[in-house]
Amino acid sequence: MxxxxxxxxxxxxxxxxxxxxxxxxxxxxxxxxxxxxxxxxxxxxxxxxxxxxxxxxxxxxxxxxxxxxxxxxxxxxxDGYGPLVVVPAGAPEGAEPATVAVPGELTTAHLVLKLWRPGVKTVVLPFDRIGEVVSAGRVEGGLLIHEGQLTYVREGLKKIVDLGAWWKKETGLPxxxxxxxxxxxxxxxxxxxxxxxxxxxxxxxxxxxxxxxxxxxxxxxxxxxxxxxxxxxxxxxxxxxxxxxxxxxxxxxxxxxxxxxxxxxxxxxxxxxx
Known part of the structure; x- marks a missing residue:
């Protein structure tokens, strides 16, 4: 079969x-x-x-x-790590993006983002374009899944939260x-x-x-x-x-x-x- x-x-x-x-x-x-x-x-x-x-x-x-x-x-x-919310490396320390590019409305990353910050605005982009769009300043922040979790620094980005770590702290669960x-x-x-x-x-x-x-x-x-x-x-x-x-x-x-x-x-x- x-x-x-x-x-x-x-x-x-x-x-x-x-x-x-x-x-x-x-x-x-x-x-x-x-x-x-x-x-x-x-x-x-x-x-x-x-x-x-x-x-x-x-x-x-x-x-x-x-x-x-x-x-x-x-x-x-x-388990204590996961999708990352990132901003351009030169963004002010402590500043959170009002708008975040996400890789899809039905992704788990998007769900956890909304649990973390219910009021954040989102725009959907292909997952493999989010880093470059945020680095270029066309969107304030981005939600990285897949390989972007390891490559964001060399793309000119910095992490403001690891949503997997946040979830673990909130619930004690993976x-x-x-x-x-x-x-x-x-x-x-x-x-x-x-x-x-x-x-x-x-x-x-x-x-x-x-x-x-x-x-x-x-x-x-x-x-x-x-x-x-x-x-x-x-x-x-x-x-x-x-x-x-x-x-x-x-x-x-x-x-x-x-x-x-x-x-x-x-x-x-x-x-x-x-």
Whole structure:
């Protein structure tokens, strides 16, 4: 059976799914057609139920729960770190931007930004243009995800807050940013597919050097050392299995968003565990 597997074209997702893309493990009769799209495009596609398996932002899940189950493996979690709010390096110390460029309204980064500063104005830009636009002074501040969390200084930017660190201080919990979902039409195979994806992630983690060589071709603007760091930030034990703490963190995040009026649909998380 062929399944579409949609994920972001960045180093951590490339590393995560390396064993499937390069056929390193026995997939038990499943084959995977990899579809590479930015995370906000994947969030929107999930609203229509387009792909069999997809990476999405946790923020998006309440809007796609009718189509998808949440898998307990494959999550990207910031444990005390996460998306960064940045301003030009020359901005006055302590000044907070009134307007922030964000990589998509349904990104988890955007949700946490609004929890941190409810009144901040936002403008949506492609995630890979935010740094340059802020550095040029065309927007007061930017919300950086992906590799921008490691490269912002050389782009002429400075950090005013790490939203993952803020979340950890507020709640004592890690920040679940992105997860994998499985279309409900495959509900009867959900546990089997979840285990297969976990096996692929485990293979990459135990063959790290080989996986990193593959992932480096997806590492926009990162050298080998930075790519290794970035992959380590977001493909780790949390990715193998969120566990009770990770699932509780996701529920807390979405409930806070709902209570704040940011999320318009009451969150109901339907997990595939095992």
């Amino acid at each position: 062929e399944l579409t597997l949609a994920h972001s074209p960045d180093a951590d997702d490339a590393f995560m799914f390396f064993a499937l893309a390069q056929e390193k493990i026995n997939t038990g009769g499943y084959s995977f057609m990899h579809v590479l799209k930015d995370i906000e495009t994947l969030n929107q596609a999930a609203m229509e139920g387009i792909y069999d398996i997809s990476a999405i932002s946790f923020h998006a899940y309440p809007y796609v729960a009718g189509n998808y189950l949440l898998l307990s493996c494959g999550a990207s979690v910031g 920040l679940p940013l992105g997860g994998n979902v499985l279309h409900r039409r495959h509900a009867g195979r959900a546990a089997e597919i979840n285990r297969l994806l976990r096996e692929a992630i485990a293979w990459a983690l135990t063959h790290r050097e080989e996986g990193l060589r593959y992932a480096l071709s997806f590492a926009r603007g990162l050298d080998a050392e930075e790519a290794d760091c970035f992959v380590g930030m977001y493909v780790n034990a949390w990715t193998l299995d969120l566990g009770e703490t990770g699932r509780r963190a996701a529920a807390e995040l979405l409930q806070r968003g709902y209570r704040a009026g940011i999320i318009r649909t009451e969150p109901r998380l339907d997990w595939v565990v095992g």
